[in-house]
Amino acid sequence: MLDRYVTLGRSGLRVSPLCLGTMTFGEDWGWGASEAESARMLDRYLELGGNFVDTANFYTHGHAEKILGDLIGADPARRRRTVLATKFFSNLHTGDPNGGGAGRKSVVEACEQSLRRLRTDYIDLYWLHCWDRLTPVEETMRALDDLVRAGKVRYVGFSDTPAWKTAQAVTTAHFRGWTPLVAIQVEYSLLERTVEGELVPMARELGLGVTPWSPLRFGVLTGKYRRENRGRDEPPRGLWVTASLSDKAYDVVDEVVRVARELGTSPARVALAWLAGRPGVTSLIVGARTLAQLEDNLGALSVRLTDAARARLDELSAPTLDFPAAFLKGAGSFGYGGTTVDGETFKVNPLAPRTDAERW
16 A cells, blocks of 8 residues: 555655655664664565655764665665655754754755765755754755755755744745745654644645654554553653653553554554544654564554544544634634535524624
8 A cells, every 4th residue: 555655745746655764774873773674674665665765864873874875876776766855954063053954055065965875866855854043944945946956856845843934935935936845744643733733734725745753652652651561661762752651641542552452453553544544644754663663554554443433532632732723713603603614514603693683
């Protein structure tokens, strides 16, 4: 099912519904996969029809890009078929103020170095890894447009950037005739749903694809960390995991495990299937440390949640969103109460006049 491709945002780029994330490629951080295991995971992903691979310039100190360069960039046939995405922003040169960020000097240098490590002449999708509040977005967008015009980049996107800043970048590029953004990359899972307040609605309105990262919340949604085992083991990723282990998170994990038992599948597949069915989501970025973990994740495409199971998961994981998200949920009755529009029926506004005589 990896070969049931989808277009990424308002572009002609076709990608797999699950993207292979490579933050785990390389053991430089103490918890990743060896080069051999990374190769096995990539081979299996491509064998099943997957074509979307995501990395970043700083993953395992650049080793992840180097591994992909050896496995994809050095093979013309593989390179031609693969949609290879990487990111810029992270500083690999501590102490150099222009070694990272989204200024022109940094963007161009980061691109050249990624091309070198990836052993390729072009990057299919180049992501801003994080909003750079010290750089005007016009400078970043023009630098990206220049890279596209030079043939070094095909498409561009924003990761981990506020909705208002992303919308500004989209509008700026549109009116100046620069290369448009095609997608956003955001943390999104049953344990991180606040993107539903601004980022996902923005993406849907502006025609941007949504590619969630950490869809299993650093492994918490695999069911590996349960309330009854709280505090017994130190996760390899440390605070990234333990900071997620709240009472609400345990309630959600318990329900994910319960649904998995009902369907005869794994908790990871249930969590991924739930996210894949969310409005606006295009392609989930799934990472793994072993081939077995990857195989389990890829099986999510065959899971079909019942309406009842999805409703239970929705309710337990419901986020508290910033204003005006909650207010706007009931605003329909103010504007078109007592009517049905586009298949949605709106409650009568209790404060509205009932007769012409009540109107001033």
